[in-house]
Amino acid sequence: MFEMVPFKKRKEDAFSQLARSFNDIFDDEWLTPFRTLTTSFKxxxxxxxxxxxxxAELPGFKKEEIEIDYAHPYLTIKAVHNEEANEENxxxxxxxxxxxxxxYVRRFYVQDIEEEGIRAALKDGILSLEIPKSKRADRKRIEIRDGK
Structure with missing residues (x-):
C-alpha cells in the first residue's frame, strides 16, 4: 500500500531486512512439526x-494416558494421546x-512436601492434584545473644 506521502517508497536499512527475513524463517509452517513434538498444557x-x-487442563485424556511422577524436587505430569481412526467401505x-x-509434559519444582500424601483426580478434562506440605517447621527463629 501507499505511505502517507504520495509516491514515496519506504526505505529499509539492511538490518531491518535481515531481521524481517530471520523472523519469516521461524514463522514458516515447515517448523511447526518441530515445535509441537512436546507441548505444554495450562x-x-x-x-x-x-x-x-x-x-491442569487435559481435555480428551483418559486417566490411563496420564503419568504423574515425583523425583525430588520435581513433580512431572505427562499425558500421551495416541488415536487412530479408520473408515472402510x-x-x-x-x-x-x-x-x-x-x-504434553509439565514439570513443577516443589520441595518440602509429603510425597506419600499426593492425591490426584481427573474429572471433565481437569486433572486436580493435592500436594500436602511437609509438617516440619519451615522457619526457625534465631535468638540473638549479647555480644562479648
Whole structure:
C-alpha cells in the first residue's frame, strides 16, 4: 500500500531486512512439526497453609494416558494421546485413515512436601492434584545473644 506521502517508497536499512527475513524463517509452517513434538498444557497453582493445589487442563485424556511422577524436587505430569481412526467401505477399501499423536509434559519444582500424601483426580478434562506440605517447621527463629 501507499505511505502517507504520495509516491514515496519506504526505505529499509539492511538490518531491518535481515531481521524481517530471520523472523519469516521461524514463522514458516515447515517448523511447526518441530515445535509441537512436546507441548505444554495450562495449569493453575494455588497454595494453602497445608498444601499446593494444581489444576491442569487435559481435555480428551483418559486417566490411563496420564503419568504423574515425583523425583525430588520435581513433580512431572505427562499425558500421551495416541488415536487412530479408520473408515472402510463395503469392499473393505480404506476411504479415510487419520492418526493423531500428542505428548504434553509439565514439570513443577516443589520441595518440602509429603510425597506419600499426593492425591490426584481427573474429572471433565481437569486433572486436580493435592500436594500436602511437609509438617516440619519451615522457619526457625534465631535468638540473638549479647555480644562479648
Amino acid at each position: 495449569a493453575d497453582i494455588r497454595e494453602t497453609d497445608q498444601a499446593y493445589l494444581v489444576e 463395503d469392499g473393505h477399501q480404506v476411504i479415510r485413515r487419520e492418526r493423531r499423536y500428542g505428548e
